[in-house]
Amino acid sequence: MSVREEFDRWASEGRDRGMAERHWHTAKHALARAPVEPGDTVLDLGCGSGYAGRALRDTADAGRVYGLDASPEMARNARSYTDDPQVSYLVGDFEHLPFADDAIDHCFSMESFYYASDPHAALAELARVLRPGGTFYCAVNFYEENVHSHHWPEKVDVGMTRWSEREYRQAFREAGLHVAGQDRIPDREITIPPADEFPTEDWESRDAMVERYRTYGTLLTVGVAP
Amino acid sequence: MSVREEFDRWASEGRDRGMAERHWHTAKHALARAPVEPGDTVLDLGCGSGYAGRALRDTADAGRVYGLDASPEMARNARSYTDDPQVSYLVGDFEHLPFADDAIDHCFSMESFYYASDPHAALAELARVLRPGGTFYCAVNFYEENVHSHHWPEKVDVGMTRWSEREYRQAFREAGLHVAGQDRIPDREITIPPADEFPTEDWESRDAMVERYRTYGTLLTVGVAP
Amino acid sequence: MREDLMDIICCPLDKHELDLEVIRRNDEEIMEGRLVCTECGEEYPIEDGIPNLLPPDMREESPA
Amino acid sequence: MREDLMDIICCPLDKHELDLEVIRRNDEEIMEGRLVCTECGEEYPIEDGIPNLLPPDMREESPA
Ligand SMILES: Nc1ncnc2c1ncn2[C@@H]1O[C@H](CSCC[C@H](N)C(=O)O)[C@@H](O)[C@H]1O
Ligand SMILES: Nc1ncnc2c1ncn2[C@@H]1O[C@H](CSCC[C@H](N)C(=O)O)[C@@H](O)[C@H]1O
Numbered sequence: 001m002s003v004r005e006e007f008d009r010w011a012s013e014g015r016d017r018g019m020a021e022r023h024w025h026t027a028k029h030a031l032a033r034a035p036v037e038p039g040d041t042v043l044d045l046g047c048g049s050g051y052a053g054r055a056l057r058d059t060a061d062a063g064r065v066y067g068l069d070a071s072p073e074m075a076r077n078a079r080s081y082t083d084d085p086q087v088s089y090l091v092g093d094f095e096h097l098p099f100a101d102d103a104i105d106h107c108f109s110m111e112s113f114y115y116a117s118d119p120h121a122a123l124a125e126l127a128r129v130l131r132p133g134g135t136f137y138c139a140v141n142f143y144e145e146n147v148h149s150h151h152w153p154e155k156v157d158v159g160m161t162r163w164s165e166r167e168y169r170q171a172f173r174e175a176g177l178h179v180a181g182q183d184r185i186p187d188r189e190i191t192i193p194p195a196d197e198f199p200t201e202d203w204e205s206r207d208a209m210v211e212r213y214r215t216y217g218t219l220l221t222v223g224v225a226p
Numbered sequence: 227m228s229v230r231e232e233f234d235r236w237a238s239e240g241r242d243r244g245m246a247e248r249h250w251h252t253a254k255h256a257l258a259r260a261p262v263e264p265g266d267t268v269l270d271l272g273c274g275s276g277y278a279g280r281a282l283r284d285t286a287d288a289g290r291v292y293g294l295d296a297s298p299e300m301a302r303n304a305r306s307y308t309d310d311p312q313v314s315y316l317v318g319d320f321e322h323l324p325f326a327d328d329a330i331d332h333c334f335s336m337e338s339f340y341y342a343s344d345p346h347a348a349l350a351e352l353a354r355v356l357r358p359g360g361t362f363y364c365a366v367n368f369y370e371e372n373v374h375s376h377h378w379p380e381k382v383d384v385g386m387t388r389w390s391e392r393e394y395r396q397a398f399r400e401a402g403l404h405v406a407g408q409d410r411i412p413d414r415e416i417t418i419p420p421a422d423e424f425p426t427e428d429w430e431s432r433d434a435m436v437e438r439y440r441t442y443g444t445l446l447t448v449g450v451a452p
Numbered sequence: 453m454r455e456d457l458m459d460i461i462c463c464p465l466d467k468h469e470l471d472l473e474v475i476r477r478n479d480e481e482i483m484e485g486r487l488v489c490t491e492c493g494e495e496y497p498i499e500d501g502i503p504n505l506l507p508p509d510m511r512e513e514s515p516a
Numbered sequence: 517m518r519e520d521l522m523d524i525i526c527c528p529l530d531k532h533e534l535d536l537e538v539i540r541r542n543d544e545e546i547m548e549g550r551l552v553c554t555e556c557g558e559e560y561p562i563e564d565g566i567p568n569l570l571p572p573d574m575r576e577e578s579p580a
Contacts, residue, residue, distance in 0.1 A: 004506070004510065004512065005512075029409075032409050033408065033409040034407060035408055037395075041460070064456075066457075070506065072502065076500065079500075079501065079502060085454065085480060088457055089502055090502065090503050090505055091503065091505060091511075092505040093464065093506050096464035096465065096505075098463070098464040098496075099461060099462065100460050100461070101467070103460040132404075132452065135407070169261060169263075178358075178359035178450050179261040179359075180261065180361055180407065181259040181260060181406065181448055182259065183255075183258050183259040222406055222407055224404050226358065226452050230575075230576065290520075292521075296570065298568060302564065305564075316525075317566060317568040317569060317570055318569040318570055319528065319570050319574055322528035322529065322569075322570070322571045323528065324525050324526055324560075324567075326531070327531075329523075
């Protein structure tokens with residue numbers, strides 16, 4: 001199935017909002033670090049419901065926020081959640097960004113980058129559209145070290161790239177981005193039931209669930225255009 | 227009093243180790259984010275006991291680690307805590323770095339940067355010695371938003387610069403560094419007594435102490451050489 | 453889409469500028485229209501206020 | 517200090533190269549010595565294995 005079809009289906013089932021709620025636990029910490037100044041132009045890559053870009057309008061006074069998603073239904077939903085004239089949504093593809101060189105101050109992406117069919121091409125596009133000093137905040141829960149994410153591709157009908165932390169750093173550098181930092185942001189908010197309620201539908205043991213959320217959490221890699 | 231005299235006194239009273247222990251609560255999170263690769267050359271600016279550079283040898287396999295401090299007694303203590311031939315200590319000044327251009331891959335600094343008598347000159351020196359893509363991880367507990375730190379200069383006999391978060395970002399940019407991120411790292415480890423033990427010697431109220439450590443914590447600003 | 457988007461968008465394929473053809477607009481936005489690449493001539497639709505800048509081979513037609 | 521430090525250190529004042537004068541060394545390190553700027557001639561001491569590269573006006577003598 002194409003990315004467009006798969007995520008159009010998710011969007012029409014309302015899954016965009018559920019994702020946003022779960023991702024917010026860690027995404028907000030990544031967003032809080034981003035060096036967005038008042039008036040900056042921000043891109044939310046694979047925006048889904050679009051909450052991340054809207055948050056940067058509110059907290060950092062970003063000037064213009066663009067949410068880009070391959071799924072027209074996601075973009076349509078995202079658009080319906082705001083009246084802010086400074087926030088726009090576009091349908092587009094990571095590997096074919098419809099932005100001029102140096103047009104973007106900062107780019108944020110949560111749980112979407114690894115869907116790129118050619119992630120190296122996507123990084124090259126980001127390096128192109130970011131102005132010198134612009135950052136790419138790339139947040140993913142699906143990555144090599146997070147063993148609890150390895151089976152996710154079975155549940156999703158599109159390709160997913162599983163890089164290690166090191167592979168993220170290397171790929172950023174190959175695309176010409178400096179790597180400014182990398183770490184795992186724990187999800188401290190998810191409710192973890194007491195031990196005697198395990199196994200649950202999703203988790204064999206409490207330890208596994210704790211490790212998934214508190215130890216692996218969300219991998220954030222920060223790139224900077226030279 | 228000069229920085230050298232003040233901190234020589236601290237070092238000879240053994241205060242370097244107490245500081246290291248307290249600072250570790252937040253410094254370790256900043257260190258964990260730094261994009262240090264095996265073999266990289268790392269500078270620990272205002273190293274005190276030198277724990278930060280030694281940690282990067284252990285965790286990130288840094289190649290050579292240099293701790294620089296204006297206080298010969300601090301450098302002497304730091305040297306006595308390790309036998310690692312890849313770790314060296316130097317006596318020197320932030321504003322007159324004794325390193326060749328582009329000689330340093332990454333620089334870390336905890337609770338020391340604001341002692342520079344001319345912090346802009348110190349940043350210019352850092353921009354000079356960092357190679358392109360090199361990062362400056364600047365961690366401070368003393369800053370404008372942290373109101374609980376405002377009285378600290380009364381207790382220290384050397385000048386201290388109190389910048390706001392925004393002033394840090396601006397000064398980094400003026401020195402030619404890109405700002406890759408900024409945030410407050412909470413200290414979740416410090417023991418905060420129950421409410422009925424307040425006022426304590428240092429704290430009027432429990433709320434104030436919670437705010438100091440959990441809300442303001444340590445301000446981290448990350449700069450990247452273009 | 454608001455017209456100021458034209459400042460930064462370009463053809464996703466060859467990165468050349470786009471021309472805007474408006475079919476329907478309201479006070480703030482272009483609701484229906486087309487973006488046409490000034491170089492390759494490729495056309496990108498604007499539907500319900502949202503520009504679709506997917507490369508043509510990734511843009512399936514909406515079911516009728 | 518280990519001799520490989522010479523690869524990256526320079527005069528803190530004019531950033532020119534330094535010459536190393538060894539007074540005492542052990543198997544690994546130079547324990548006492550001097551670093552002399554090849555340009556301005558300023559001298560920086562190495563004491564107990566630690567080079568002191570403070571600008572001269574910041575380097576007070578240790579109390580006798
Ligand atoms: N190649 C591609 N180009 C553009 N968007 C893509 C894409 N591959 C996946 N996506 C989009 O990426 C999103 C991943 S779901 C994550 C959505 C949102 N960032 C959140 O945190 O909740 C989906 O909406 C999907 O349509
Ligand atoms: N201008 C300057 N040049 C070099 N070192 C300086 C300096 N001003 C202050 N320092 C050093 O900065 C240190 C601050 S105390 C912090 C020490 C250590 N980083 C820690 O986290 O515990 C002191 O050791 C002091 O000597």
